[in-house]
Amino acid sequence: MQTTDATPLWLARETVADRLAAAPGVVCCLDFDGTLAPIVDDPDAAAMPPGVRERLVALRDCESVRGAVVSGRELADLRERVGVGGIAYAGNHGIERRIDGGRSVAPDARLSADAVSRVCDRLGDRLAHVPGVAIEDKGLTATVHVRNVPDERVPEVGRVVGETVEEVMTTGDAALEIRDGKAIREIRPDVEWDKGRAVAQLAEEAPDGWLPLYVGDDVTDEDAFEALREHDGGLGVLVGERETAANYRIERQRDVVELLELVVDAQCE
Structure with missing residues (x-):
């Protein structure tokens, strides 16, 4: 894995905001546990805070943003917990996907x-x-x-x-x-599907020039950060601090709402 010292987002806020605003559109892909929802002792109790949900809905309603939630959770469980229609979902690390009302499962x-x-x-x-x-x-x-x-x-x-x-x-x-x-x-x-391939496919399906963004906290999210490094200009944001292939990092899950607000301000105003 190619790792970097991810730049704290607050130090690069203007640079990131300018890139988001300059893009014709954004493919905004988000992990669930530890990103959209705080980590809790009981996985069945995980839930998105209201402020995160409001911004996810705002992104869904923006014509120049395609939202997606990419998680290790089972697809049905993920969709129920997020509860926002009109976005893409990739469950079981991208092995099962639901886009535009259709469900698909990775071959084999x-x-x-x-x-x-x-x-x-x-x-x-x-x-x-x-x-x-x-x-x-x-x-x-x-x-x-x-x-x-x-x-x-x-x-x-x-x-x-x-x-x-x-x-x-x-x-x-x-x-x-x-x-x-x-x-x-x-x-x-043991099939060639993970969060990285799911995010890469979502980016490939977007119009030319759209900026792919992935936000995640787990080790399994490194597959997605690596995929964005191979995509010209993709942005990866780590929630937390460790060796990572992400470009930027934010300190805590509660900072995710401010990152989503950056995308809203850049693309939806």
Whole structure:
């Protein structure tokens, strides 16, 4: 991964605002957990603050902006939590998408659904004794949450996940992979689809010259930041601070509303 010292957005606010205003349009792609919604201990409790929702609706109503939410969450869950029509959604890290009312699934991903389900069933038994662990079967992918697991037990969870995935793959034809995120282990079909490919496709489908923007906080968002580095002039904004392929960073999730306001001011006024 090509990393940089991402520039704090407040230091480059005028530069970014000028680029947004100079573009004929913006493809505004946003992660959900940790970006549109604060990170919470219970993933089922995640919700967008009213100010974020208002600006997302404003972007949806702007003719020169195409909005999209790109998340590791299952598509149906993501759409229900965001609840804004007229924008694109990419769930399960882009494996399933809904654009203009039509749903599509990445080729070959469906073939792994049964294997993912078997992994979840076995992990439910094998990790039942570990306090705080949560296993989320998302149909095409699965997430093992370790945010509430004692630190000294997290390596045990990772070992059991790895052994179980390997075991399931040796007894079937499906190929799976494990990816790490913030306090999670993601189990996915081993197909060439991730947030980066989803964002790249959304950018390619936009009119010529439109500026792609991606905002995210998780390690899994680095795929999208990398994709924008390959796209001439794309902007990546990290929420938080770490080594990243993003161009800019903002410190906290609550700063996302100000970033969205920059896009609104540049394109919708």
